[in-house]
Amino acid sequence: EVHLLESGGGLVQPGGSLRLSCAASGFTLSSYIMNWVRQAPGKGLEWVSSITGGGGSTYYADSVKGRFTISRDNSKNTLYLQMNSLRAEDTAVYYCAKSRSSGWSATDSWGQGTLVTVSP
Amino acid sequence: DIQMTQSPSTLSASVGDRVTITCRASQSISSWLAWYQQKPGKAPNLLIYKASSLESGVPSRFSGSGSGTEFTLTINSLQPDDFATYYCQQYNTYSRGTFGQGTKVEIK
Numbered sequence: 747e748v749h750l751l752e753s754g755g756g757l758v759q760p761g762g763s764l765r766l767s768c769a770a771s772g773f774t775l776s777s778y779i780m781n782w783v784r785q786a787p788g789k790g791l792e793w794v795s796s797i798t799g800g801g802g803s804t805y806y807a808d809s810v811k812g813r814f815t816i817s818r819d820n821s822k823n824t825l826y827l828q829m830n831s832l833r834a835e836d837t838a839v840y841y842c843a844k845s846r847s848s849g850w851s852a853t854d855s856w857g858q859g860t861l862v863t864v865s866p
Numbered sequence: 867d868i869q870m871t872q873s874p875s876t877l878s879a880s881v882g883d884r885v886t887i888t889c890r891a892s893q894s895i896s897s898w899l900a901w902y903q904q905k906p907g908k909a910p911n912l913l914i915y916k917a918s919s920l921e922s923g924v925p926s927r928f929s930g931s932g933s934g935t936e937f938t939l940t941i942n943s944l945q946p947d948d949f950a951t952y953y954c955q956q957y958n959t960y961s962r963g964t965f966g967q968g969t970k971v972e973i974k
Contacts, residue, residue, distance in 0.1 A: 781963065783910075791902075791910065791953050793963035805962070808867075841909055850957050852900035854921065856909035 748772040748855040750842045755860030762832050762864070768825040768842030768857055776800065776820040779845040781853055782827050784838035784862075794840070795827065799848055810836075832864045868892050870956055872966035878974040885941040887969045889954035894934045898958035901930055901939045904968075905950045913952075914939065941971075949973055 754766040766782070782794040795816040796805045804816050815828040825842055839861050843853035869892040879885050889899065897917035902910035912921045914930035917937055927942045941948055954966040 783963075783965075790968040791904075791955075791965040793955075793965060796963065807962075846912075846915060850898075852912055852915035852955065852957060853910075853963075854912045854915075856911075859909060 748844060750844065750855060750857035752840065752842050752857040752860040755840065755862045757863045757865060758832055759866055760833060760864055763828070763830045764832065764862060766827040766829065766840055766842075766860060766862070768827075770823045770825065770842075770844070773844070775818065775823050775825075777848055779848065779850065780816075780818060780825045781843045781845065782816060782825075783841045783843050783853070783856075784836075785841070785859075786835070786838040789838075792838070796845075797825070829862070832862075834864050836862060837864045838862060867962060868895060868956055868958065868964055870954055870964050870966040872952075872954055872969050874969060875967065876970045876972060878972050879944050880974045881944055881946055883944045883974075885944050885948075885971060887939045887952055887954075887971075889932075889937045889939070889966050891935045891937075891956055891958075895956045895958035897933045898956060899930070899932070899937050900955045900957065901928075902953045902955065903948075903950045904953065910953065944971070 749771045751769045781796045797816045813831045817826045839859040841859045842857040844855040846854040899917045901914040904910040918930045
């Protein structure tokens, strides 16, 4: 059974940094594109970033490009999101999500999410 | 970037109703569209992928159709467990996974 567990969220001041982790189990992490999706309080879903199975290609929403970095350590079955220069508008629940296939596809498994709050 | 527009934003329906939600893309995305259901405080759940393929374990009362720029999610015989928010997502544009703004299905 696929299991994704995010950690690393919390309260951070504007301009600060956080590193989110997503521990994956139940599947071969290196075989799938992995994603981060966020949801601000009371708002809809927003795709944030994706990374290919080997980590060679990364993609970002314009809203986080240059501030966030996605990475993965397949040997540790872990996905990461390094978030720098955080802003109030980055406040959201951040979900780690697995793509259905090795190519660009829908996401078929999600973690429970970790809350990031950016506030003075 | 491709924009996804869902309608309606809110839908009031009764148990047993047939419900249809529409998602429009700002340019053709072929059939690279997914539908998700989300309940309060929970992660989204994949219902439909590639516009009309039912994800394993999803009840057959859910169906998807469309291609190009216009897509629909239909729920036949709405059940109490179906009251939730539904999102479409395009995954045609390589490196972008834009979501629609969501449709909340409420009890009438």
